[in-house]
Amino acid sequence: MTRDRCVDFLRAWAIVSVVAGHWLITALEHGSDGGITAPELLADVPWTRWLTLLFQIMPLFFLAGGHAAGGSWDRARADGGTATGWVGRRAVRLLLPTAAYSAPVLLAVAVSAAVGVAPDTLALVGWAMAMQFWFLPVYLLVSALTPVLYAAHGRWGLAVPAALGALAVAVGTLALAADLPRVGLLNYLLVWAVAYQLGFCWRDGLLEGRRPPALALGGGAAFAALVALGPFPVSLILVTGEPVSNTDPPSVAMLAWVLTQCGLCLLAGPGLRRLLAHDRVQRLAGPVGGVSMTLYLWHMLPVLVVAAALYLTGLAPEPALGSPAWWALRVPWLLLLAVLMAAVTAVVRPVEAALVSRYERARPDVGRYRPWLLWPGLAVSAVALSRFAAHGFAEHGRFPALPTLGLAAGTALVLLHRRRTARPTKRQSWAALEEAA
Template identity: 35%
Template sequence: MATRAGRGLIELIDAGTPAGRDRGIDGLRAIAVLGVVLGHWLVTALVVDGDAVRVTSPLRYLPQLTPFSWLFQTLAVFFLVGGMVAARSQAAAGAGGYRTWLRGRMARLFRPVAVVLLVWGTAAVAMIAGGVPVQTVRALAGLVWSPLWFLLVFAVLTAATPLVVRMRPEWPFAVVLLVDLIRYGLDGPAWLGWVNVLAGWLVPYCLGATGTHSRRSGWLMLAGGATATAALVLWAGYPASMVGVPGATVSNLDPPTLASVTFGLAQCGAAVLLLDPLRRLLRRRPAAWAAVALVNLSAITIFLWHQTAMIAVSAVGRAAGGPLPGLHTVPDGLGWVAARLGWLPVFAVALAACWAVVRGRGAIR
C-alpha cells in the first residue's frame, strides 16, 4: 500500500510539472540546500560543559577534515540559481509588475522567518526563566538566528534584480579584490570587509541573472576559480576552510573574502557543467524529480529549521542520559566523526517532524 501510494505521488508530481519547468535549475537548488544542511550538521558541535552548552567545530580540532568544507559550503550555487530564476520571473512580470513581483517574493522569503523568530524568541525567554544558563541560550539561539543573514542578502539582491541584469559580474568581483587589498595588503580597517557581504554574493547572483552559460564558460569558471583559490590559500595566507572555524583569526565566510568568491566561481562553473546532465536525469527519473520537487517546495523551511532539528535531538539525548558521543562531546577525534555520521539520519527525522508541524511551503522560485 505504501509503495503504491509513493508511486502515485511520484506520478502525480511528474504529471503536474509544467513542460517548461527547468528541472536542472531545481536540481541545483536542491543540491545547494542539502549541502548547507549537511555542512551545518557536520561542522557544528554542541558540547556539554558542566551545566552549560557551548558551540564548537570539528574543524578546530581536526584540520584534516577541511576538504569537507569545500563540498558542503554551497551558498554560491544558491545565489547563482537565485539570479537565474529571479531574472527570468522578473522579466516575465514586466516593468509594470515589479512591485507585485517583489512583494510576492519577499512574502515567500520572510513569512517563514517570522514563525522561526516567534518560536525561538518564546523559547529563549522560557529557557532563561527556567534557569538555563544565558551562555547556553545564546549559543542555541545563535545557531538558529545567525544563518538569517543569508536571507537578508538574498532579499536585497532580489530587489535589485532589474539593475543586476545590466551589470557585469566583473564589477562586484573588482570591489571584493579592492576591499581585500586594502584590508590585508594595506592594513586597512576590518569593518571594510562587510562591504563584501553584498559584493561577494553579488558575483554568483549576477552570473546567474545576466544570461545563459556554455560548457566553455563553465570549464573556465571551474578551472580559473579553483586555480585562483589554491593560489590564494597557498601563497596569500587565506584560510583553506571555506567555513568559519572557532578561534581562527580570519574567516573566509564572515565576511566573505576574495578566496571565498573565487571558490564560489569554481562552484558556479561546476554547476553550469552539471545543468544539462541534471536536466536529462530528472526528465528520465520521475522518482528523482519528485524528491527534488519536494525539496524545492520546502527549501526555506528546510533552511530555517534544520538547526532546530539538530538542537532538539541534542536536547532529547541529554535528557535521556547524555552526554552522548557525537552529540554532546568534544569533536576532537575520528570517533566523534563516525558517531556524528550515525546521528545524521536522526537529525533528518527530526527535521521532517519540524516540517510536518510548520507545514512550510517556502520555495524560492
C-alpha cells in the same frame, strides 16, 4: 527537461547540503557542570576544514536564484508588472516564513530569560538558532536590487559580474591591508551578487562554449594560489582562531570559489538535465525544493532536541572528538536528525502555507501597492536580520529587544505595502502564489 527543473534542483541541493554540513560538524558534549558544551570540530581537527569545499555550495543557490529571478522579472515586465510589485512579492515569500520561525524562538528566549536560564547557555542556544540568518538579509537585498541588476545585465552582459568581481577584490584587499573590517562588509553583497548576476548570464546563454571551463579552471587556480600563498585559509566557513575568514565577510578567496563552483555547475549542466529528465529522480527531488526554506530555517531545532534528550541527560555516548568512533556515530546522528527534521517540517510547513494563504486572501497581488512602505520595510528588515545573524537571538544571554522590534516593524511594513481589496477565492489566491513562485 526544462532548464527550470535543473535550476530548482540546484537551489534545493544547495540548501540540503548546507543543512547536512551543519549537522555533520556539530559536536556536543555533556559538561562536567551538568550543562552542554559544543566543541568546534573545524578548530580542533584541522583536516576537517577541507570538508567545507564539499558543503559550502551557497554559490549554486545564488547562481540558480539569479537564473530564476531573471526569468521571473522578465515575465513580470512583459505582463506590465512593476518593480514594487515584483520585489514585494518575493520579500513576502522570504519574510513570512522567517517571521513564523523567529516568533516562537524569540518567545522561548524571553521565557527562558525570565525563569533564569544561565546566560551562557541561552546565548549558545540563541546563536545556534540564528547561525543561518546571514543568508537572509543578503538575499533580501539582492532580490530587491534585481530590477537594477537585470537592467545592467541587459546593457552590459558579462561585464557586470566582471565589474562586481573587480570591486569585490578591491574592497577585500582594502579591508585586509588597511584593517578596515567594516569596509569588508560590502563584500556580503558584492561577492554573492557576482554569482547572482552569473545566473542572469546563464539564462540568456552568455555562458556557453569555453566560458564554463575558463570559470572553473581560473577560479580554482586563483583559490589554490590564494590559500597556498596566504593569507586566506582553506575553510569556507568561519573557524575560531583563524586570523582571516573566507565568509565573515566573503573574501577574495571566496570569490574565486564562487567562480570555480559556478563553472563546474555549468559544465555538469547537460548531464544533470539528463538525470532530472527521469520522473523517478524528479519525484525524489521535487518535494525537497518545496520545503527548502523550511529546512534552512528550522534545521538546528532537531539538534537542540537531541541535545536536551540525549546529551543533557548524559545518555549519548561521547567518544573523543574526531576519533573513528566519533565519525561512526555520525551515521545514526544524521539519520536521527533527518527523522526529527521530517517531523518538524510536517508541523511547520502547513503553518507557513496557511500564513501565506491568509495574507494572499486579505491582500491579493493585484497592483495596489504602497512603495513608500515597502522600501523602508526592506531596509529595516535587513538591518534586523543582520543583527540576529551577527549576535544570535540571545546576545549575552538577554532578550534582543531592539532587533526584535526592528524585524517586527520591517516585516509589518513589507506586508502592508499591498492594499486591501475584495477578497479572491482560495483557489485564486493559491494560483497567484504558484505564479509568483
